[in-house]
Amino acid sequence: MQRKAITLAMLTAIVGMGTVLSGCGGPKEEPPAASGNSEGQQSPFETKLKITMFNQGTFNAAAPIPPREEDIQRQMLEEAVNIDLEMMIPQSGQATTKLNTLIAGGDIPDLIFLKSRADLAQYYDQGVLADLTPYLDQFPELQKRFSSDSWEAVTYQGQTIGVPGYDNVNGISRSYFIRQDWLTKLNMEVPTTPDELFEVMKAFTEKDPDGNGKNDTYGFIGGMNKEGNLQTYGFDSLMWMFGVNPPSAIDVKDNEPVFLYTDPKMKEALAYIHKMMEAKVVDPDWVTMNTPDLLDQKLFKGKVGFMIRDARRLEPDYQQKMKEISGEVPEWIVIPPMTGPYGDQIVERKSFQGNSWAISKKADKEKIIRILSMLNYFFTDQEAYPNFAYGIKGIHWDVVDGKIKNKTSELSKDMKEKYLWVDHYRMPRRGDDAEYFSFQNPKTAEAFENNQKYVAPTLPGNLLTEDPNDSLAADRQRYINESLVKFMTGKEPLSNWDNFLDTLETKFDMQRYKESVIKQFKEAGLIK
Template sequence: MKAKAQRSICIALVALSFSSALAACQSNSPSDAQNGAAGTADEHRTLTVEVFDRGKPGQPDLNHNFWTTYINDNFGKQFNATVKFVSVPRAQEVDKLNVLMAAGQAPDISYTYNQGVVYNYVQQGGLAELDSVLQEHGSTLTKYLGDDVLKYGKFNGKQYAVPGKRTVLAGSNTFIRKDWLDKLGLPVPTTPEEFYDTMVAFKEKNPGKVTGVIPYAYSLQPANPGLSYIPEAFKPSNLTEEQVATLQPKAIWEANWSMPGFDKAVQYMNKMYHAGLISPNFATDKDGKLSDADISNGKVGAFQTNWDGPYRTAPGTYANLVKNVPGAELIPIDPWQNDAGKHPKNGYSPNGMYVIIPKSSKNVDLAIQYLNWMADPKVTLFLQNGEEGVDYNMVNGVPKQTGTTNSGDKMMTVANNLDYDILSNGIELGDPKKNEAAISTGYPGYEKDVENALKVGMVDYYTNYFYSIPNAADAKNNAALKNLSAQMLAKLIVAKPAEVDSLYQTLVQQYMDQGGKAVEDEYIKNYKDQNSK
């Protein structure tokens, strides 16, 4: 699924040279590294901070713009420091960060969304321990995040990362062409069976009168190969906590080969494929761009993506669809009902990105002071919205943008400016209800649609089991197993229906032999160790 590739990048294992470089980093005095003792308290220092370069057309200089000026005029002057931003390409952030860490040149404040990458750095001894410095300099920060978020940055019982706080936990939604349903007089499907029958009707009756109709758009992406939320309908509802934790350790939209019911989900997709109901080029559409184009051109009846995917400005599928097909209408639906009549949705955990500080940094104290300053509600409000009365107006306690941050020196290259406000993944007003009310204002023209999509996306929400003990086997084998999973899914979806069961067993055994069993065994061991304490 295209959108999910954005929230969990394929783990890149650190090269051998990285180990040597980290060993060299560890030769620094621990007291110097931990306390940032590069000089006296009065000495002017430079704090380097990572910032994603998203390559957005017209974006300003990422190190010199309205937001960086605000940061330096406020935090910088208060702490006698200059904050220098180091841009990293968003699409290559893991690879780039690995290179910077190996060379001992990673910014004082670096970050990634990938827990496995952070764990690799911890294992190599490349990150500063943060417990004592958080206690000394992070009172506002730790209060804002709370233990439920901070725990995601603990490894081996010690704090090595400061997790950002995710304010929107919805994961994905299934969207359908309501105008097609209306033309055929069909109800909104609420079960897998109804969804299948609706897709058949879309194919046979082609309500859009398009050439090459695609009832259900699907692309198999190697970064996160899976079946979106379809497995939710086939996973038994009576699984124990241990079974869910160990057999579905990854997000539901990824391939969980040992999860009960996953084979049934594969059979469902195989049936869809042979009935001509899914994208014929699903296996080669590795970045989802072909699916986006098909949706925009009015060829697609239904698809799954981020809970807010159609309303985003990039790739702008809904706006392009309406432009190309006047009268087209998309709505979120909830067809993946399980055996208990529920519609479970595996959403995001409450943590956002992992903010880390290299052990080689001599500004560990200053880095935590920077994050602590950023946790101030007034700072968060400014970084996410700008200047009141100029960049936004407060209406019923919710900031409404005026449009000044869409271009020029104030351009936000991502919603809520989260590349600079790295502690908050999503709008943050200090109140969950206000946050929800404010979300829709970030989608001009789609406010009501977004409110409804968020509501649908949170029905029967749950998140994955939290492991305080990282899985080393997963970190080692993750990239190879994801690649293998993509190949397996492609083969199973196109296989002859009579051969799916036997092929499934053969391929899963191959998966287990090539590292899957080691990963599963370690999850089982970690679960038992974690719950025996």
């Protein structure tokens, strides 16, 4: 049934294209009487077009491009919309140089994958990219495939200049891990609020939960990256309990920008973390935790009772590492995030849709419609989905007991290497598709799926582009990072909070920054 719906969307696009082209004498394509689909039936397009694709969105840039006769996914795309697809995969780290060389030589690819909104806006400003606004209403299924904030991310100066590239994955990397065996020993329940969590962390630190008679356990471990940013290392998750986040987090409320790092709630979040520091429930090694690997070592050693880590640490390979390092497999479980004092229950914010597909301005209307038809099929055809998301039927996936089963994790190393090229086509995989990951431990899939309800919408601040005239941007960011760390550790008393705000205004020209933010939010239609 879904294939018919997709074909109808394509036919609608063709009718719309005919309407557009009739006014300028362009060619028309009449849809065939029969419906086309992903099993090789006739495409609704009669004339074959060559489409060049610059695919830096591949999930494996090192994988070779197979010959057309072996490339099943390529064949599906070509047959679905009657195209000759020529795909370029730039080498890792050389994509920008390669693309700029092509553009400079006038050989602009028809379809370009871009990794950031900044690149999308820059190439549009340079006249390289087409405005897709006049065409997208002809593809309602494609529009429904991505969330409104993903479409906002590819909107610039009121025009839609791209199609979202692929879903970012949320609800797995920042999971709330806690030691169930320690809770059981101390006769405590899974915490559900910040206050309950504090009491649990305190007990984990003081009551010898591992029973070795030593004062060698802690309630929590976090960290910060080498630039001094607290995001993604655990402390930011504690701040989300209060509905705020470290630098770059900007919301819009009551037609005004709200800088969450200066919001009064941030002061409360910092007070909570400072309380943890004073109670010595935070492993003092947190100041050296500046890579994810170091935090993993703490997880494996099992001397910390609560931390924020990736739910995939429940997978067998990581469980084995725990056994090798600590001599046991601690009973880690993933729990829901705490419900904060203002009702916030956030595991993380949805990642910003930075990546996108853009179409060359050199493409005529016929080619734009054909490319959008291909993307429509690529992202919305449900029967084709496993062929792109998982790989090749019978090798990477199959139907077991009437359900699709991803078998990738069961493949030998040789088989995985033989078919590395399927990674060039995985973009349609949904960010909340547990089957895509082929989890081996059912608890991992359960944690991933449960976390989805706690992924909050992305913040509008992600839409901002840096003001090139803001010479204080880097110093301002550094000052904010350093101040938050000083407040939460007690090196700077929270009684100096107002001084922090005043310094931002006077020394770092916060007002000018606010004006730039308001201007961009108005251009995006987020502020009237």
